Amino acid sequence: MRIYTESSEETLRARKHLTQWTGDGSLSKEQYQRLEQDTVSGLRITNIFLRLVLFFFTMIGVAAAVALFFTIFLSRPSQQTTGIFLLIFAAVSYTAAEVAVTQARLYRYGIEEALAVCSVAFLCVGLDLFFFSGIPHSSREIQFVVPAVGAIASLWIWYRFNLWYAFPAAMIFAIFLPGYWTPSHSAQHVFISVLYAAGLICIAPIRSRHRFDYLEDAYSLSEAFLWLGIYLIFNLKISALSLPSQWWSNTRPASEFAVPFYWTTWVLIWCLPPLILARGVRQKDRLIIAVGAITTVLTLVTNKPYLGWQRHTWDPILLGIALTGVALFLRRWLALGPGGVRHGFTAARLSGKDKHAMSVGSAVLGLITPQSITPTPQPTNPDFRFDGGGSGGGGASGDF
Amino acid sequence: MHETLDAIKTTRYPPLAIPLAYRTIDQSIRKEVLNLNNSVDLSTDSGPVTPVVADFNGDGKLDLVTVDNAAPRPENERAMTILARLELWKEQGAISTEQQAHLASLSRGEPFSLSLELNLLLYAGVLAFVAGLGWTISTWSQQLGDVLVLTILSIILTASFWYCFSRAPAWSAAETAAPTPIFDYVLYLGSLVWCVELAYLENRFHVLSGQWDLYLLATALLFFFLAYRFDNRFVLSLALSSLAGWFGLTISHWPSHQDAAYRQYALLYSLLIGIAGAILQRLKLKSHFFTTYLNVAANVLFWAIVSGVFYSRDHGLWLVGLLIACAASLVWGLKRRQFAFVAYAAVYGYVGVSWMLLRNASDGTFILTYFVLTAIAMIVMLVQIARRFGRPE
Numbered sequence: 001m002r003i004y005t006e007s008s009e010e011t012l013r014a015r016k017h018l019t020q021w022t023g024d025g026s027l028s029k030e031q032y033q034r035l036e037q038d039t040v041s042g043l044r045i046t047n048i049f050l051r052l053v054l055f056f057f058t059m060i061g062v063a064a065a066v067a068l069f070f071t072i073f074l075s076r077p078s079q080q081t082t083g084i085f086l087l088i089f090a091a092v093s094y095t096a097a098e099v100a101v102t103q104a105r106l107y108r109y110g111i112e113e114a115l116a117v118c119s120v121a122f123l124c125v126g127l128d129l130f131f132f133s134g135i136p137h138s139s140r141e142i143q144f145v146v147p148a149v150g151a152i153a154s155l156w157i158w159y160r161f162n163l164w165y166a167f168p169a170a171m172i173f174a175i176f177l178p179g180y181w182t183p184s185h186s187a188q189h190v191f192i193s194v195l196y197a198a199g200l201i202c203i204a205p206i207r208s209r210h211r212f213d214y215l216e217d218a219y220s221l222s223e224a225f226l227w228l229g230i231y232l233i234f235n236l237k238i239s240a241l242s243l244p245s246q247w248w249s250n251t252r253p254a255s256e257f258a259v260p261f262y263w264t265t266w267v268l269i270w271c272l273p274p275l276i277l278a279r280g281v282r283q284k285d286r287l288i289i290a291v292g293a294i295t296t297v298l299t300l301v302t303n304k305p306y307l308g309w310q311r312h313t314w315d316p317i318l319l320g321i322a323l324t325g326v327a328l329f330l331r332r333w334l335a336l337g338p339g340g341v342r343h344g345f346t347a348a349r350l351s352g353k354d355k356h357a358m359s360v361g362s363a364v365l366g367l368i369t370p371q372s373i374t375p376t377p378q379p380t381n382p383d384f385r386f387d388g389g390g391s392g393g394g395g396a397s398g399d400f
Numbered sequence: 401m402h403e404t405l406d407a408i409k410t411t412r413y414p415p416l417a418i419p420l421a422y423r424t425i426d427q428s429i430r431k432e433v434l435n436l437n438n439s440v441d442l443s444t445d446s447g448p449v450t451p452v453v454a455d456f457n458g459d460g461k462l463d464l465v466t467v468d469n470a471a472p473r474p475e476n477e478r479a480m481t482i483l484a485r486l487e488l489w490k491e492q493g494a495i496s497t498e499q500q501a502h503l504a505s506l507s508r509g510e511p512f513s514l515s516l517e518l519n520l521l522l523y524a525g526v527l528a529f530v531a532g533l534g535w536t537i538s539t540w541s542q543q544l545g546d547v548l549v550l551t552i553l554s555i556i557l558t559a560s561f562w563y564c565f566s567r568a569p570a571w572s573a574a575e576t577a578a579p580t581p582i583f584d585y586v587l588y589l590g591s592l593v594w595c596v597e598l599a600y601l602e603n604r605f606h607v608l609s610g611q612w613d614l615y616l617l618a619t620a621l622l623f624f625f626l627a628y629r630f631d632n633r634f635v636l637s638l639a640l641s642s643l644a645g646w647f648g649l650t651i652s653h654w655p656s657h658q659d660a661a662y663r664q665y666a667l668l669y670s671l672l673i674g675i676a677g678a679i680l681q682r683l684k685l686k687s688h689f690f691t692t693y694l695n696v697a698a699n700v701l702f703w704a705i706v707s708g709v710f711y712s713r714d715h716g717l718w719l720v721g722l723l724i725a726c727a728a729s730l731v732w733g734l735k736r737r738q739f740a741f742v743a744y745a746a747v748y749g750y751v752g753v754s755w756m757l758l759r760n761a762s763d764g765t766f767i768l769t770y771f772v773l774t775a776i777a778m779i780v781m782l783v784q785i786a787r788r789f790g791r792p793e
Contacts (some may be wrong), residue, residue, distance in 0.1 A: 006479030014485050021503060027495070034494055038485070048785040049739035053746050054782050061775030068768035109778065109786070212508060213481045284512045293517065296522070313536040320529025324585075327521035331581055334514065341511045347581070349515035350506060358519055361692055362584075364635020364693045365523070 003101050003160050008041050009214040010264065012107065015039035024352040043107035054110030062093060062118045071091045083130025090122035101161070120169070122151040139365050147176035158222075162215075167222045171196065171229050186261040189233050196229045224287035227276045231295045234268045237302040269299045297323070476628070482507050522585045530592040537600060546604060553597040560590030568630055575688045576631045584632055591623060591635050616646035628686055636689055639695050644669055662711070666704035670697040698741060701725060702748040709752040722752040734789050742785060750778060 018039060046054075066089050074081065097115035106112045128146045135282040151173035158166035178191040200223065207219040233239050236257060257265075277292030280286075300319060304311050334340065334347040349355060480488070483504055489502035505511075533553075541549055563586045567579045578584050596704065598615050601607060608614050623639030626632065647665045677693025680686065705725055708718030724751035733741030761767050 009617065010479045010481060014480075014482050017482055017503075017507065020695050020715065021506075026503060026506070031495060035489060038489070047739045049743040050782060050786045053743045054779060054786070056747065057750075057775045057778045060771055062776060064768050064771030066763065068772055071768055111783075152617075177624065212483055213479075235440075245769050253558070284509045286517070289514075289517060293521065313539045314532055316528045316532025316535065318523045318532070320527070320532060323521050323525030323528060325525075327518045327525060328582065330514065331518050344509075346511040346513055347515060347518055348513060350511075350513040354513065354516040354519075357516060361636045362632075362634035363695075366634040367641050367696070 001160065001373065002162065003038075003098065004043070004162065006214070008043050008107070009162070011039050011041040012043065012045065013214045015041070020351065020353055024350075041107075043105050044109060045107050046109055048372075051108060051110040051113075055114045056110075058111045058114035059118065062114065066122070079129045079133035083126045083128070083133065086122045086126030087130060090126055091121045093122060094119035097161070112161065113163055113341075116161055116166075120150060120153045120157060122167075123153055124173075127152065142180075144177050144180035147173045147180075162218055164218060164221050167226050171199075171225060186257050189236070189239065189261075193230050193233045196226050196233070200226045200230075220283075220285050220287050224285075224291045226278075227272075227288060228291045230297070231269065231272050231276070231291075231298070234265045234272065235298060235302055236262065236265050237305050238298065269306070271304070281345075356388055518581075522582065523588070526585050526589050526592070530589065530596065533593070534596050534599075535742055538595065541600070541604070549600060550597070553593055553600065557590055557593045557597060560586050560593065564590065564626075564630060567606050571629060573683075573685050575686065578630075583630075586633065587626065587630055587632055588634055591638055593627065594622065595619065613646050616642050620646055627689070629743075631686060633689065633692060636692055637696075640673060640692070643673070644700070663704045663708050663712070666700050670701035670704065673697045674701070695740065698729060698744055702729075706748055706752045709755055715756060719752065722749060734785070737789070741787075742782075746778060746782060750774070 012056065015036070018027065018032055018035055021027045022029065027035070067087075069089075070077065070082070070085070074085070077085075093115045097112045097119060099114060100106045100109075100112035124146055127149055128143070131233050132143050132146070151170045154166045154170035156175060157163055158170065174195050176194055177195070178188040182188060182191075203223050204218055207216075207223065210216050210219055273292055273296040276288060280288030281289075297319070300322070302307075304315070331347040334342050334345055336342075337346075340346050340348050389399055455497055486495070486500050486504050486507070489495045490497060524666075533556075537544070537549055537553075564583065567583060569576060577761075598619060602609075602612060602615060620639050620642035623635050623642055627636035627639055641784070647669045648662070673693050674697035677690050677697065680693075681690040702725060705718055705722045709715055709722055712718050726745040729741045729745040733739055733743075733745065754770070758767055758770060
């Protein structure tokens with residue numbers, strides 16, 4: 001069912017490990033050259049930059065080709081006709097993606113990814129135009145088919161091509177589903193969270209069978225997205241304003257959340273972060289630990305609005321001190337363990353990959369930080385006002 | 401593909417680990433009998449790798465063996481996890497027992513390093529702290545009073561820089577590691593508090609009223625000094641950002657033609673930091689910073705040139721400049737295997753050239769045909785580049 005063989009995936013994974021270990025100094029250059037021969041794969045691979053650029057140009061090419069087809073061959077087509085042709089283009093795009101992998105042996109090359117993404121987009125728009133254009137508002141209940149098909153198609157792309165971003169795409173499609181069935185926002189939140197929880201229940205046992213193989217990362221990422229999705233759906237201070245079904249239907253919430261539901265979610269946003277963190281620590285899963293940390297911070301940040309308490313300007317200071325304190329305590333506690341290790345965890349850096357990530361991250365963050373934290377200069381204003389602002393200070397003006 | 405046997409044997413492909421190479425033989429393999437007295441051209445399929453010369457079949461003649469990289473592997477080939485591979489490599493003697501144990505434990509996450517997470521937590525903590533500090537001061541400064549605000553900021557600033565200067569090892573032109581795990585974050589804190597204090601001073605006392613840009617220049621110089629003294633990329637980025645702010649604010653005082661002036665100063669800025677970075681690298685002064693200089697310079701340069709193509713009256717001149725910049729970026733990217741520069745050349749170049757060609761076009765069919773054909777052309781070109789140069793790095 002998967003388009004790449006296990007052997008190919010494992011070989012590429014081994015090759016990546018070899019490069020990393022050689023960079024870290026765990027293997028010598030000679031060993032690398034020798035072992036590299038053992039990780040030769042028939043797949044064509046490239047680096048992240050060319051992958052992104054190839055994705056970009058393939059998207060442009062496909063979109064322009066479809067638009068050109070409509071311009072040349074169909075003058076003022078009906079929506080149903082447009083829908084039919086988009087469905088055909090979805091099939092063509094998907095077939096092209098399959099051919100790009102099976103014949104040209106492309107692997108994370110940008111081209112086959114863009115084709116797969118286009119096929120899902122054409123499928124959803126085509127379905128909507130063909131089946132539901134011109135249908136009166138009362139028939140909206142059956143329009144859930146469009147996001148449902150989008151979610152299923154995205155899941156298929158995720159499974160078949162092992163493209164990580166197709167999984168969150170499926171989760172986003174799923175968010176639109178309950179909006180077609182019920183106007184109750186509480187019910188919508190519950191439905192989506194049940195759907196995500198079902199995903200978790202399905203993934204958990206599958207994951208355990210893929211410990212240390214090439215699928216470990218894919219399932220780890222999916223589980224992390226599901227945990228994050230569940231948290232964001234339950235945190236009403238974040239999700240109530242951003243539920244995409246509300247943008248889609250352009251409607252305001254019909255009613256406020258029921259009081260018991262509201263307080264249940266408050267309890268849940270405090271319960272979920274430790275649960276996620278515990279799961280991440282138990283599984284030694286970096287991504288789930290990261291989600292646990294993010295949700296913890298989000299809970300701390302949104303707690304006051306939840307309770308209706310007033311925010312204070314020094315809240316971020318306290319948060320900063322708390323985060324720094326936790327980091328320092330954990331580092332010290334781990335470092336004081338035998339050999340700098342406690343319960344299988346260490347604060348020491350074991351991989352050059354982390355160092356590289358921090359180097360790139362700090363360079364990028366350094367460029368954007370001044371704009372986000374330093375006040376706007378107001379040199380010509382004689383009245384005193386020390387304004388918080390969006391640019392300047394130690395940083396660049398918007399023009400740079 | 402045609403190869404000369406002598407070349408294969410003596411220069412390009414020295415005999416490697418024959419048992420390993422032999423083990424990888426499968427249906428894709430190509431064998432040819434060698435005649436060592438004469439150079440012979442041999443044909444292979446499109447992706448020959450790891451050629452090995454040896455008498456594999458014991459017939460007394462040397463065999464040339466290559467693996468065909470382009471051929472698909474058989475579907476039923478057994479997948480081998482990284483742990484199984486490590487075991488195999490140990491048995492083959494390719495890695496030592498200690499290496500196998502070390503690498504296997506790394507693969508299993510034993511021990512599991514939380515270094516990245518703790519660093520991110522520290523970064524987020526410092527950022528939240530300084531943001532809260534700025535917010536509190538801007539809201540409560542009148543109640544708190546200048547003396548208290550400046551005292552608090554100065555204490556934090558002094559303590560941060562005292563920590564850094566007292567803990568830092570002797571300066572070295574080479575890359576140096578931070579002396580303590582929290583060192584970089586204390587330096588961030590000091591640098592960011594410096595920005596807040598400077599902004600407060602100017603807003604409260606208008607010491608250099610109307611000359612705000614001088615603060616930015618002073619800040620940029622201080623940050624450059626700190627970045628080079630403590631070998632810190634984050635502070636280097638702050639310095640580059642502050643310098644860009646100085647250029648931007650300086651010309652914002654000018655009454656007219658700001659777009660053109662911004663473009664020219666953006667060009668000047670990118671050239672300045674590009675040349676400065678190159679000189680510093682040549683002098684081997686923190687040469688690992690060069691990539692940061694070059695990426696910032698390239699992006700500012702491309703933005704300036706593309707904006708010239710879009711909005712300037714001298715479209716043609718800017719287009720020529722864009723093409724030269726793209727060619728330089730492409731050559732640099734391919735030569736140094738820094739594919740971000742190949743991506744810059746492709747995307748910025750495509751956007752600029754497309755704008756020039758399509759700015760007066762109104763025929764939808766022509767425009768769409770242009771995008772289809774040029775996208776295909778770009779894909780073909782990039783695939784060729786990827787096949788020839790673009791291995792994962």
